Amino acid sequence: MIDVMKMFKARMYMKRNEPFLYSWHAYVGYELDLFRAFERPMAKTDVADAYGLDANLLEQWVAVGVSIGHLKEAGRGRHKLANAWKLPKPKGDNSSGVLLKEMMELHIPTLLHYPEMMRNGERLHFDEEKHAGTVAETSRLLEVLAMPKMSKRIRENNVQSVLDIGCGEAGYIKKLAGRFPDAQFTGIEISKEVTVKAQQLTADNNNITVENADLWEYNPDQPFDMVMMNNVLHYIDLEKREALIFELASWVSPGGILSIVTPIAGSSDDPPFANVFNSFFSSFDNLYRLPTREELREWGSGAGLDMLGIHTVIKEGGWYIAQYRKPE
Ligand SMILES: C[S@@+](CC[C@H](N)C(=O)[O-])C[C@H]1O[C@@H](n2cnc3c(N)ncnc32)[C@H](O)[C@@H]1O
Structure with missing residues (x-):
């Protein structure tokens, strides 16, 4: 019985965390301008070459993209965007992607410091110059x-x-x-x-x-x-x-x-x-x-x-x- 509950909870945590994969994938695509790269059908190796990126990691990112419906296969080993309307626009021009960037680079890492901060009674210091632009x-x-x-x-x-x-x-x-x-x-x-x-x-x-x-x-x-x-x-x-x-x-x-x-x-x-805003602000x-x-x-x-x-x-x-x- 207890083991069944353990499995149930573990599956529930994974399921609940699934939306994180969409955010992570979209964040990486926004940050590296990959959604522009795959606007038309492209081979992963060509994109890795053109953007100077690690081919292995790019391949993994594409695989996740296909599984969550951000990308799709486009024949002859190439891939292209799927459901482009759901994806952030390229950088600049007030793209919603900047919100993903702030969440992934600032909010989530900050919240992950909670155990350490609570144990030691310490706070982080908000680096204004680093984050001011975002x-x-x-x-x-x-x-x-x-x-x-x-x-x-x-x-x-x-x-x-x-x-x-x-x-x-x-x-x-x-x-x-x-x-x-x-x-x-x-x-x-x-x-x-x-x-x-x-x-x-x-x-x-x-x-x-x-x-x-x-x-x-x-x-x-x-x-x-x-x-x-x-x-x-x-x-x-x-x-x-x-x-x-x-x-x-x-x-x-x-x-x-x-x-x-x-x-x-x-x-x-x-x-x-x-x-959760106050949990974030209180960390600094x-x-x-x-x-x-x-x-x-x-x-x-x-x-x-x-x-x-x-x-x-x-x-x-x-x-x-x-x-x-x-x-x-
Ligand atoms: C979250 S941003 C908001 C920017 C803009 N008001 C908006 O709503 O789109 C806060 C801004 O306030 C600026 N700021 C913080 N402390 C300030 C101060 N003491 N004097 C002037 N600007 C300050 C920051 O550098 C940052 O650009």
């Missing part, structure tokens, strides 16, 4: 969903100037600047490398300025009609958050808007990913747990702002946009 790119995937809520406030409040704190690759201000050509947009970003990328991506927009600056040292010359801070709160020490919101409120002109995109700490009935000595809904409300009222609402951006990840208005 993290800025994954955050951009949310843009399309959060954008309408930002545009609405800009239109309603006749916003003429916008500050984006920790703007990453400036995806938000670039989209908004196209939609509101008469408004001025400023982004600040602490990573030099990401700032340069943002400046390149916005070079054609004459209503955008991106500066390499730390928000703690930034002192705006004049208030902005809208201040936004998207996906940055978890970089901020818990003790400093209330004071930061207070400070940001002073950068907003009377009648203006403060807009914050952030995941919110999950409760047990939220989707699992919203809950320089990242911090997510805010709660109550905190977002309290900090706003403490800073003299009226809460406009906390709206869902993406339910699966527990992502929200909190918006406040500064009284006239």
Whole structure:
């Protein structure tokens, strides 16, 4: 009886872990640009030669691809993509593959450190320079969903100037600047490398300025009609958050808007990913747990702002946009 249970559980763990194979396979294909290589029927050895890859490992990757339906045989020993719509687009151009890259290179390895961290009471250190590019790119995937809520406030409040704190690759201000050509947009970003990328991506927009600056040292010359801070709160020490919101409120002109995109700490009935976020952030000595809904409300009222609402951006990840208005 006990042996039967053991077998049953072992099979269940394997079955439950099967989705990992799809993610792993897609991640490797994205990272090495292999889905482009197999767009048309190709021999594995030719791809290995052309891309300078280990032929043996490529062969194994192709075999898994066939078994999970990412690839199919295409005659004369060649292979090509199957179900291409399920696979990530090549790198760049806001491909969803960057989310796989972040999960595989950052989230999963971090979570695997749990036993060791729990035993020793130690934390990892988040290497900002190493991950800044990937993290800025994954955050951009949310843009399309959060954008309408930002545009609405800009239109309603006749916003003429916008500050984006920790703007990453400036995806938000670039989209908004196209939609509101008469408004001025400023982004600040602490990573030099990401700032340069943002400046390149916005070079054609004459209503955008991106500066390499730390928000703690930034002192705006004049208030902005809208201040936004998207996906940055978890970089901020818990003790400093209330004071930061207070400070940001002073950068907003009377009648203006403060807009914050952030995941919110999950409760047990939220989707699992919203809950595991905090396990991830808590693994680092320089990242911090997510805010709660109550905190977002309290900090706003403490800073003299009226809460406009906390709206869902993406339910699966527990992502929200909190918006406040500064009284006239
Ligand atoms: C997760 S990314 C979000 C990027 C962008 N706001 C978005 O939502 O697409 C967070 C960004 O904040 C930047 N950042 C972190 N701490 C900062 C600080 N003290 N001052 C300015 N930028 C900061 C990081 O370098 C990173 O590019």
